[in-house]
Amino acid sequence: MGKLFVIGSGPGDPELVTPKARKAIESSTDxxxxxxxxxxxxxxxxxxxxxxxxxxxxxxxxxxALDLAASGKTVSLISSGDIGIYAMATxxxxxxxxxxxxxxxxxxxxxxxxxxxxxxxxxxxxAGRVGALLGHDFCTISLSDLLTPWDTIxxxxxxxxxxxxxxxxxxxxxxxxxxQLNHAxxxxxxxxxxETPVFIGRQLTREDESxxxxxxxxxxxxxxxxxxxVSVGNSESRHIINGTKEWVYTPRGYRKLWSPTxxxxxx
Amino acid sequence: MGKLFVIGSGPGDPELVTPKARKAIESSTDxxxxxxxxxxxxxxxxxxxxxxxxxxxxxxxxxxALDLAASGKTVSLISSGDIGIYAMATxxxxxxxxxxxxxxxxxxxxxxxxxxxxxxxxxxxxAGRVGALLGHDFCTISLSDLLTPWDTIxxxxxxxxxxxxxxxxxxxxxxxxxxQLNHAxxxxxxxxxxETPVFIGRQLTREDESxxxxxxxxxxxxxxxxxxxVSVGNSESRHIINGTKEWVYTPRGYRKLWSPTxxxxxx
Numbered sequence: 001m002g003k004l005f006v007i008g009s010g011p012g013d014p015e016l017v018t019p020k021a022r023k024a025i026e027s028s029t030d031x032x033x034x035x036x037x038x039x040x041x042x043x044x045x046x047x048x049x050x051x052x053x054x055x056x057x058x059x060x061x062x063x064x065a066l067d068l069a070a071s072g073k074t075v076s077l078i079s080s081g082d083i084g085i086y087a088m089a090t091x092x093x094x095x096x097x098x099x100x101x102x103x104x105x106x107x108x109x110x111x112x113x114x115x116x117x118x119x120x121x122x123x124x125x126x127a128g129r130v131g132a133l134l135g136h137d138f139c140t141i142s143l144s145d146l147l148t149p150w151d152t153i154x155x156x157x158x159x160x161x162x163x164x165x166x167x168x169x170x171x172x173x174x175x176x177x178x179x180q181l182n183h184a185x186x187x188x189x190x191x192x193x194x195e196t197p198v199f200i201g202r203q204l205t206r207e208d209e210s211x212x213x214x215x216x217x218x219x220x221x222x223x224x225x226x227x228x229x230v231s232v233g234n235s236e237s238r239h240i241i242n243g244t245k246e247w248v249y250t251p252r253g254y255r256k257l258w259s260p261t262x263x264x265x266x267x
Numbered sequence: 268m269g270k271l272f273v274i275g276s277g278p279g280d281p282e283l284v285t286p287k288a289r290k291a292i293e294s295s296t297d298x299x300x301x302x303x304x305x306x307x308x309x310x311x312x313x314x315x316x317x318x319x320x321x322x323x324x325x326x327x328x329x330x331x332a333l334d335l336a337a338s339g340k341t342v343s344l345i346s347s348g349d350i351g352i353y354a355m356a357t358x359x360x361x362x363x364x365x366x367x368x369x370x371x372x373x374x375x376x377x378x379x380x381x382x383x384x385x386x387x388x389x390x391x392x393x394a395g396r397v398g399a400l401l402g403h404d405f406c407t408i409s410l411s412d413l414l415t416p417w418d419t420i421x422x423x424x425x426x427x428x429x430x431x432x433x434x435x436x437x438x439x440x441x442x443x444x445x446x447q448l449n450h451a452x453x454x455x456x457x458x459x460x461x462e463t464p465v466f467i468g469r470q471l472t473r474e475d476e477s478x479x480x481x482x483x484x485x486x487x488x489x490x491x492x493x494x495x496x497v498s499v500g501n502s503e504s505r506h507i508i509n510g511t512k513e514w515v516y517t518p519r520g521y522r523k524l525w526s527p528t529x530x531x532x533x534x
Contacts, residue, residue, distance in 0.1 A: 006395075013287065018387065020282035059521055082401075084394045086519075090402030093516035097507045098525070110509050116395035118387050120285065127351045128273075128383035134349075135357030136415070137423055139406030139432055147520040148403075152431075156404055159430030163423045165406055240364045242377050249360035252353075253414040254326055258365070 002069035004112050005076045006092055008083035008119025012040050013205035016120045024117055025076045032065040033078035040080070040206070062091040070108035082121040086142050086170045089116050122229040123168035126201040129211055131247035133199055133231055138166035138250075143173070143180045150180070157184050161191030166237065166250055169230040173221050181221040181230065188216060188232060197239040197248045199231040200224065213239055213246055269336035271379050272343045273359055275350035275386020279307050280472035283387045291384055292343045299332040300345035307347070307473070329358040337375035349388040353409050353437045356383050389496040390435035393468040396478055398514035400466055400498055405433035405517075410440070410447045417447070424451050428458030433504065433517055436497040440488050448488040448497065455483060455499060464506040464515045466498040467491065480506055480513055 005024040010016035022044060025031065030049045031038060038045040051068070053060050065077035065088075079087035092114065098104045123140060127133040139160050145153060160167050167188070172181045188196075194217035201211045202225065212223075216232060224230060233239075237250040272291040277283035289311060292298065297316045298305060305312040318335070320327050332344035346354035359381065365371045390407060394400040406427050412420060427434045434455070439448045455463075461484035468478045469492065479490075483499060491497060500506075504517040 010285070015287035015290070016285050016385075018277070018283050018285055020280065023282070059525070082391055084391060084399050084401050085405075086402075089395070089399035090516050090519055091521055093398045093402075093505075093507070093514050094518050094521055096509065096514070097505055097516070097518075098522060100507055100509060116398065118283075118391035118395040120385050120387065121391070124349055124351060124385035124388070128356070128385040131360045131383065132351050132356035134351050135353075135360075137406065137408050138352075139404065139427070139430075141404050147523065156430045156432065159426040159432075160406070163406075163426030163430070164419075165423065165426075238360075238364055240360070240367055242363065242367060245381075247360050247363070249357050249364070251361050251364075252357055254358055254361055255365060256414065258326070 001111050001113060002072045003074045004065055004069035004092070004114045006083050006089045006114060006116040007076050007078045008087065008117065009037055009041060009078050009080055010120040011081060011122050011125040011205045012203065014040065014042060016125070016205060017041065018117065018119065021117050021119060024115070025078070028074045028076040030068050030073050030075045031078060032061055032068070032075060037078050037080050058088065058091055062088055062095055066092065066095060066106065066109045066112060069112040070106070082119045084116060084118055085121045085140065122170070122201070122204055123231055125204045126199055126211070126229050126231055129201060129204065130199055130213060132249040133233060133237065134166055135250035136166065136234060136236070136252055138168065140168045140170055142170045143184060144171040145177070145180065153180070154187070157187045161188045164192065164234045166234045167232045171226070172224050172228060172230045174226050178221050181219070181224060185216060185219045192216065192235045196235065197233040197237050199248060200228060202228045204229060213248055268378050268380060269339045270341045271332055271336035271359070271381045273350050273356045273381060273383045274343050274345045275354065275384065276304055276308060276345050276347055277387040278348060278389050278392040278472045279470065281307065281309060283392070283472060284308065285384065285386065288384050288386060291382070292345070295341045295343040297335050297340050297342045298345060299328055299335070299342060304345050304347050325355065325358055329355055329362055333359065333362060333373065333376045333379060336379040337373070349386045351383060351385055352388045352407065389437070389468070389471055390498055392471045393466055393478070393496050393498055396468060396471065397466055397480060399516040400500060400504065401433055402517035403433065403501060403519055405435065407435045407437055409437045410451060411438040412444070412447065420447070421454070424454045428455045431459065431501045433501045434499045438493070439491050439495060439497045441493050445488050448486070448491060452483060452486045459483065459502045463502065464500040464504050466515060467495060469495045471496060480515055
């Protein structure tokens with residue numbers, strides 16, 4: 001019986017790859033992943049069979065990983081970030097589900113032992129890079145309308161705005177898709193101040209990382225590409241400047257307890 | 268000039284502590300954290316000054332970390348999970364902000380070099396433990412009404428329900444606070460089916476871990492304590508059973524592309 005590790009390798013910095021992920025990769029004979037991710041992981045990937053497929057072939061990649069594991073191999077299916085967040089893990093289980101319903105013809109997939117290993121997602125790396133942007137209730141929204149109807153996405157943005165969640169936009173733009181981010185901004189401007197801090201992080205924790213803190217009014221899809229995370233603060237998020245350092249954080253509201261005398265806190 | 272590392276040490280499993288976190292702790296002279304977290308981290312914490320404060324003294328802990336770093340030490344302030352998510356990071360920046368506004372009297376804090384190192388949060392460990400529950404847009408909501416008015420929390424739950432987000436409840440109950448989770452359940456039952464899968468994970472990735480997959484209708488605060496994460500699927504989340512294995516995943520909708528012929532995908 002084969003084994004399939006479903007692994008999130010973190011945002012890019014090898015120091016943010018968990019030992020659990022590293023050991024799983026080391027124990028594997030076969031790696032299914034974009035070449036770029038393996039380059040970031042470095043030497044632990046050498047000497048293993050590397051299976052790549054073109055960008056856009058997500059289903060083929062998940063099928064291949066299941067097929068290889070079903071043939072008795074120990075396989076790592078790897079995505080950057082957290083593989084459970086807008087990445088390959090859900091596809092593996094969607095395929096298993098199809099098989100269980102008799103809609104696929106791969107009963108051998110059902111014998112594969114599967115282990116999912118989470119990773120640090122871009123929103124976490126980004127929030128930490130500038131302070132504590134995710135300090136209170138937050139949500140994530142993918143702006144890709146390939147698989148999700150745009151009406152559903154708009155509904156989510158509206159409710160995220162009305163609920164005053166910190167919002168991280170994944171897949172903010174793609175080569176063919178650009179206008180959605182500005183539409184999202186305009187929806188949010190109905191719900192929170194134009195000066196709400198926005199974090200833009202490109203290639204987070206990688207050598208060519210670039211980050212910026214702007215306002216919601218300044219957010220423009222033209223400044224964003226498919227390697228960028230966009231996180232929008234809630235109505236209470238604060239952009240503070242200490243000399244040459246800038247931070248953004250979203251308060252939980254502890255200061256309410258600090259004046260005039262300090263009270264006991266408990267979550 | 269002192270240095271303050273603000274570190275998330277992950278859900279509990281030492282194999283989920285990032286090398287970056289581990290190195291920061293190793294380079295520190297002083298650790299500010301609950302004793303429990305340090306026990307989980309093991310040997311790397313030995314030989315360092317350990318500063319603990321009673322549960323509930325979050326502000327005191329953040330002040331102490333800033334004070335120690337301001338005195339020239341290298342300090343690690345550690346929370347389990349991701350320190351940026353419902354944990355100590357936001358407090359550090361809330362204190363800095365107060366100082367910048369002249370509401371504190373610790374100008375020395377402003378000279379501290381601060382680095383935030385994210386960690387794997389409970390929702391990620393939980394989702395991976397049972398498959399891919401966070402496979403589509405999701406949010407987090409803390410049910411603690413100590414610092415956030417209950418009306419604000421209810422508003423968030425309502426909008427998370429109407430927006431059909433997967434929802435992870437942090438601080439679902441406390442010793443003094445129990446009824447909020449059932450109230451949250453009742454709100455969500457207006458928006459999604461009673462059989463919606465719910466994940467309950469206690470002491471995730473630790474020796475005494477226990478997990479359960481139930482339905483939204485079955486969710487009851489009596490089965491939950493303060494060491495428990497509760498994640499509620501969206502209206503499309505699926506609970507699948509493969510022999511003795513159970514999984515929960517939230518589809519992104521790839522199956523729409525699979526029938527009758529496979530189409531090119533791209534995010």
